[in-house]
Amino acid sequence: MAVHRRVPGGELRDLEEQTPVGEIFLGALMRRQLALSLRVALTLVAVLGAQPLLAWLWPGYGRLQVFGIPLPWVVLGAASYPFMIALGLYYVRHAERIDDEFSELLEP
Amino acid sequence: MTSPAAVLGLVAMLVATVAVGVFARRFAHTTSDFLVAARAVRPAANAAAISGEYLSAASFLGIAGLVMKYGYDVLWYPVGYAAGYLVLLVFIAGPLRRFGAYTIPDFAEGRFNSPVFRRLAVGLVIVVGLFYTLPQMKAAGITLASAAGVPYAAGVGVTAVVVVTIVAAGGMRGVTLVQAMQFAVKLFAITVPVFVLLVDFGSPSGAFTAVAGAQTASPPGPVTVPVAAGDEWQVAQPVTVQLDHRTTVRLLPGAVPRASYVGVPQPLPPLTGGTVTALASGDRLPAGQVRWEQTARVGLPAGAPVPYGAQTPLSPTSSWLQPFGPLAGGSGQPLLFTYSLIVAILCGTMGLPHILVRFYTNPDARSARRTAWLVLVLVGLFYLWPPLYGVIGRLRAPELYTGDLTDSVVLLLPRQVAPHLIGDTLSAITAAGAFAAFTATLSGLLISLAGALGHDIYGRWLRPDASGPARSRAFRASALGAGAAAALLGLLVENFDISVLVGWAFAIAASSFFPLLVLGIWWRGLTTAGAALGTAVGGVAATLAIVTTMLAAASPELSALLIRSSGLAVVLAQPAIVTIPLAFAVMVLVSRAAPRTPAGVAAKLVQLHIPDRLGLRRDYIPD
Numbered sequence: 001m002a003v004h005r006r007v008p009g010g011e012l013r014d015l016e017e018q019t020p021v022g023e024i025f026l027g028a029l030m031r032r033q034l035a036l037s038l039r040v041a042l043t044l045v046a047v048l049g050a051q052p053l054l055a056w057l058w059p060g061y062g063r064l065q066v067f068g069i070p071l072p073w074v075v076l077g078a079a080s081y082p083f084m085i086a087l088g089l090y091y092v093r094h095a096e097r098i099d100d101e102f103s104e105l106l107e108p
Numbered sequence: 109m110t111s112p113a114a115v116l117g118l119v120a121m122l123v124a125t126v127a128v129g130v131f132a133r134r135f136a137h138t139t140s141d142f143l144v145a146a147r148a149v150r151p152a153a154n155a156a157a158i159s160g161e162y163l164s165a166a167s168f169l170g171i172a173g174l175v176m177k178y179g180y181d182v183l184w185y186p187v188g189y190a191a192g193y194l195v196l197l198v199f200i201a202g203p204l205r206r207f208g209a210y211t212i213p214d215f216a217e218g219r220f221n222s223p224v225f226r227r228l229a230v231g232l233v234i235v236v237g238l239f240y241t242l243p244q245m246k247a248a249g250i251t252l253a254s255a256a257g258v259p260y261a262a263g264v265g266v267t268a269v270v271v272v273t274i275v276a277a278g279g280m281r282g283v284t285l286v287q288a289m290q291f292a293v294k295l296f297a298i299t300v301p302v303f304v305l306l307v308d309f310g311s312p313s314g315a316f317t318a319v320a321g322a323q324t325a326s327p328p329g330p331v332t333v334p335v336a337a338g339d340e341w342q343v344a345q346p347v348t349v350q351l352d353h354r355t356t357v358r359l360l361p362g363a364v365p366r367a368s369y370v371g372v373p374q375p376l377p378p379l380t381g382g383t384v385t386a387l388a389s390g391d392r393l394p395a396g397q398v399r400w401e402q403t404a405r406v407g408l409p410a411g412a413p414v415p416y417g418a419q420t421p422l423s424p425t426s427s428w429l430q431p432f433g434p435l436a437g438g439s440g441q442p443l444l445f446t447y448s449l450i451v452a453i454l455c456g457t458m459g460l461p462h463i464l465v466r467f468y469t470n471p472d473a474r475s476a477r478r479t480a481w482l483v484l485v486l487v488g489l490f491y492l493w494p495p496l497y498g499v500i501g502r503l504r505a506p507e508l509y510t511g512d513l514t515d516s517v518v519l520l521l522p523r524q525v526a527p528h529l530i531g532d533t534l535s536a537i538t539a540a541g542a543f544a545a546f547t548a549t550l551s552g553l554l555i556s557l558a559g560a561l562g563h564d565i566y567g568r569w570l571r572p573d574a575s576g577p578a579r580s581r582a583f584r585a586s587a588l589g590a591g592a593a594a595a596l597l598g599l600l601v602e603n604f605d606i607s608v609l610v611g612w613a614f615a616i617a618a619s620s621f622f623p624l625l626v627l628g629i630w631w632r633g634l635t636t637a638g639a640a641l642g643t644a645v646g647g648v649a650a651t652l653a654i655v656t657t658m659l660a661a662a663s664p665e666l667s668a669l670l671i672r673s674s675g676l677a678v679v680l681a682q683p684a685i686v687t688i689p690l691a692f693a694v695m696v697l698v699s700r701a702a703p704r705t706p707a708g709v710a711a712k713l714v715q716l717h718i719p720d721r722l723g724l725r726r727d728y729i730p731d
Contacts, residue, residue: 015714015718015722018710018711018714022710022714023710026710026713026714026717026718029717029718030630030713030717033717034630036198037198037199037630040194040198041194041195041198041199044191044194044195045454048187048191048450048454049447049450051431052431052432052442052443052446052447052450053443055430055431055432056431056432056442056443061431062180062429062430062431063430067311067313068313068314068316068317069312069313069316070180070316070320070429070430072180072430072431073180073183073316073429073495076180076183076184076187077183077186077187077492077495078492080187080190080191081187081190081488081489081491081492082488084190084191084194084484084488085481085484085485085488087194088194088197088198088480088481088484089481091194091197091198091477091481092197092477092478092481095202095477096474096477099473099474099719099721100719102718102719103719103721103722106722107721107722
């Protein structure tokens with residue numbers, strides 16, 4: 001199935017040939033990556049999703065102001081973007097770290 | 109309305125697009141160069157190109173117009189468009205690049221070994237793609253109408269011809285330079301005018317203070333608006349009008365009926381009853397509804413609340429500025445409406461047919477992730493600005509409410525606000541930006557649609573043994589057919605909001621391809637039957653719900669039924685909140701009921717997830 005680009009070590013061959021040991025390695029990697037993805041996605045959903053609920057439960061939220069601009073406009077229309085960019089950066093760094101640790105573990 | 113400067117802006121953009129395209133193509137020699145830029149594009153250039161294609165007319169024109177019309181609630185659209193990219197980044201960017209599938213049908217077939225599933229995915233790509241061309245066509249129609257003064261239908265037709273020609277002549281897709289340039293043009297064209305427009309107020313906070321200072325939208329100076337026979341107004345407070353000639357109107361004095369909602373705001377029903385009277389210059393229009401029986405030019409006084417067109421809900425500033433204003437609030441189910449909108453946009457981005465293909469130009473998963481993150485940065489930078497046009501439009505060009513022209517606010521505002529020469533220059537800039545927006549997205553969509561029709565339906569299904577030149581002819585014919593279909597459908601949607609149309613394309617994509625991609629990448633137990641059934645059920649359910657909403661605009665009985673049950677109406681108009689869980693449930697239950705995973709699933713998961721540097725990767729599409 002896979003192309004041999006290097007002489008693989010034992011675990012790497014397990015992965016290539018989908019032995020039970022390889023399956024365990026693959027499963028562990030997928031679980032770590034998925035846990036990271038879900039953590040980031042749930043943070044995003046919680047922070048965005050809290051805003052309609054907040055406005056619903058507490059109508060006074062819409063009347064708060066910062067620098068003469070209604071607070072909900074500032075939070076959603078401006079602060080959302082740096083928040084999402086920071087969250088994305090967190091994800092990229094951690095996803096790369098998980099990949100790197102996995103590679104170092106397996107590289108011969 | 110015609111502005112020579114704006115026409116100049118359009119023409120300059122067209123010439124620049126073609127010139128950069130020709131220049132860049134000289135460096136592209138092989139098919140692989142052309143399609144995927146030889147997979148060696150650096151993340152920054154690639155991110156600019158992806159943003160250039162992603163920022164469509166809905167972003168450039170639609171958001172500002174919708175903010176002007178409905179206020180705060182609309183901010184969910186740009187935030188959702190950006191957040192959708194974050195969702196794409198965390199769930200699919202890296203694995204899909206490793207897998208090497210660069211369209212959803214490729215993924216469906218590659219992951220599940222099923223040509224039947226591929227056909228299903230091709231069908232859904234065509235549905236989503238056509239839905240997404242509608243708002244682009246509407247944007248093209250109003251841009252050319254406001255810049256060159258041609259009728260809406262002519263604007264749609266001209267744009268279809270231009271884009272089909274570009275695509276059929278060889279396409280811009282894959283020409284990173286063109287798309288990156290288009291991002292730069294759009295960012296420039298949205299930011300520069302807004303700074304000039306803000307000069308009057310000193311800062312955004314000055315503009316917000318001015319908006320909050322008045323309960324109604326009133327023009328700062330006298331304005332003249334054209335009316336045609338059959339145009340209807342909602343007059344909240346009596347207003348004295350100047351006319352260029354005596355004319356007849358049908359008046360129905362009294363309170364203006366509340367805007368009706370069938371999940372989304374609906375135009376008022378046509379005015380019947382009332383009295384037909386002659387109206388002379390200097391007469392007062394009483395509060396109530398007005399139907400113009402003849403063409404005329406109507407002068408409105410400075411400082412008086414403007415009448416609203418029949419398509420635009422009357423809303424006091426206090427509700428316009430607050431959450432659950434005229435968009436979500438009137439639906440009867442504000443929370444349900446807001447959450448369903450958020451879910452659709454968040455999950456729909458990755459399912460748009462023209463989005464995934466560009467990720468394939470990254471050399472590996474690591475740069476695919478970095479590229480997706482940079483796209484988030486670039487689109488975030490862009491989305492800060494369009495809402496400000498809506499806010500300033502409410503202050504400086506409220507007569508757009510009268511003509512139901514809020515979707516054109518980005519195009520029309522500069523001339524209304526700035527002195528002559530500056531206003532003309534700025535309107536040339538925004539017209540060029542709008543042109544870049546709808547041509548970039550339309551050509552990306554047409555390539556995806558023509559690819560699905562020509563490559564899949566013709567090349568794999570009807571004539572698997574067709575020769576190379578025959579395939580090229582099929583691709584060109586498909587581009588022509590898709591362009592013609594998009595133009596014809598585009599003629600029907602003049603009265604729909606651009607961003608509402610976009611929301612529908614996102615809802616269908618979110619209900620079908622989002623569950624397919626996420627479970628297909630992360631869940632070993634997903635079977636071919638489960639994936640195919642879930643994709644079909646979600647996509648069909650969302651499409652039916654949206655078509656029902658569109659029909660309600662034409663059928664009073666259906667509309668009356670839906671008005672009585674607002675929860676159902678909201679779910680039909682914004683189906684994602686129900687149809688996404690439905691698609692996931694079907695996938696999981698069917699897979700569990702008959703757990704026959706496709707052959708070689710472990711090898712596929714190795715391809716999707718094992719880091720590139722271990723050297724196990726094999727591209728699905730060979731060089």
